[in-house]
Amino acid sequence: LAKTTQPISMDSYEGQEVNITCSHNNIATNDYITWYQQFPSQGPRFIIQGYKTKVTNEVASLFIPADRKSSTLSLPRVSLSDTAVYYCLATDTGGFKTIFGAGTRLFVKA
Amino acid sequence: DAGITQSPRHKVTETGTPVTLRCHQTENHRYMYWYRQDPGHGLRLIHYSYGVKDTDKGEVSDGYSVSRSKTEDFLLTLESATSSQTSVYFCAISGGDRYNEQFFGPGTRLTVL
Numbered sequence: 001l002a003k004t005t006q007p008i009s010m011d012s013y014e015g016q017e018v019n020i021t022c023s024h025n026n027i028a029t030n031d032y033i034t035w036y037q038q039f040p041s042q043g044p045r046f047i048i049q050g051y052k053t054k055v056t057n058e059v060a061s062l063f064i065p066a067d068r069k070s071s072t073l074s075l076p077r078v079s080l081s082d083t084a085v086y087y088c089l090a091t092d093t094g095g096f097k098t099i100f101g102a103g104t105r106l107f108v109k110a
Numbered sequence: 111d112a113g114i115t116q117s118p119r120h121k122v123t124e125t126g127t128p129v130t131l132r133c134h135q136t137e138n139h140r141y142m143y144w145y146r147q148d149p150g151h152g153l154r155l156i157h158y159s160y161g162v163k164d165t166d167k168g169e170v171s172d173g174y175s176v177s178r179s180k181t182e183d184f185l186l187t188l189e190s191a192t193s194s195q196t197s198v199y200f201c202a203i204s205g206g207d208r209y210n211e212q213f214f215g216p217g218t219r220l221t222v223l
Contacts, residue, residue, distance in 0.1 A: 032210060043200045043214025044153065087152055091210060098212065099169070100145075100152035 004088045009105040018075040020104050022088030025069050031090040033064055033071045038085045038103070047086075048073070075106075083108045113137050116201050116215040124223050129188040131199055131218050135181075139205030142184040143168075143212065144176060146197040153200060159184055191222045 005023040012018045024033065032051050036044035048055060050062040050071070061074040075082060085103040113136030123129050133142060141160055145153040145168075155168030157176040165176050173195060175187045188195055198219050202212040 034210065036212075041217070043202070043217055044212075045214070046211045049210060098143075098155060100154070102150070102152050 003099065004090055004101050006086075006088050006101065006104045008102065009107065011107050011109060012078055013109050014079055015077050018078050018082075018106060018108075020073045020075075020086055020088075020106070021070060022073070023070050024088070024090050027068050027090050028092070030092055032092075033062065033068075034089045034091050034098075035060070035062065035073050036087045036089065036100075038087065044087060044100075049091075078106075078108045080108050080110060082106065114201060114203055114213055114215040116199075116218050118218060119216065120219045122221045122223065123191055125192055126190050129191050129220065129222075131186045131201075131220070133184045133186070133201030133203075133215060135184075135203045137203060137205070137213075138181060139203040139213075140181075141204045142178065143202040143204075144174070144184065144186045145200045145202065146170065146195075147200060147217075148197050156186065156199075191220075193222050196220060196222045 032049050034049040035047040037047050038044040048057055048060045048062045050064050052064045055062045063072045085105050087100050087103040089098050091098050115134045117132045143158040144156040147153045154170045156170055156174050157165055157168055159165045159178045177185045198217050200217045201215040204212045
């Protein structure tokens with residue numbers, strides 16, 4: 001599975017759009033890009049998943065360029081409750097052997 | 111929320127003792143996983159299961175064994191606990207029509223003295 005690289009931490013203010021970029025230079029043809037969110041003392045929670053181009057759901061958008069060597073998670077108009085750790089993963093079609101990196105710690109300030 | 115529970119939620123034990131953690135699901139999902147999470151680190155996969163009696167190793171499997179005798183239960187055993195196994199353990203499940211999405215349990219905090 002491809003290793004992913006993302007910033008260790010980011011700060012933002014309430015109401016701003018936050019973009020977290022993930023690098024995955026060695027992503028395999030069959031790998032999907034999946035993002036999870038984790039609050040303290042809780043297990044991670046699935047946010048969004050994509051293969052290429054753009055995917056949008058009720059909480060986020062995921063942009064994956066044609067070369068698929070990177071991806072960007074976009075959180076529109078963040079609130080204090082979006083303060084969490086965000087993980088970018090390359091997952092195979094079976095979803096097995098997922099590799100979580102250290103994640104990006106997002107801190108949203110008032 | 112997915113029906114997934116872990117027991118116990120907290121455990122303190124001594125070095126050298128055996129420990130078994132249980133993950134129970136009510137979703138009838140095929141795949142189950144055990145992760146550990148240490149301070150400042152992401153989750154690391156210990157073992158996973160792709161069906162009853164079908165299991166495989168993850169990236170940090172040394173010192174751990176697993177068993178899955180029925181769909182709903184996935185057991186993680188530390189045969190002889192060491193202080194380096196002090197961690198928070200998360201179970202996850204996936205399957206159905208959203209098999210690429212993992213649902214995580216609440217976690218078990220294990221302390222080995």
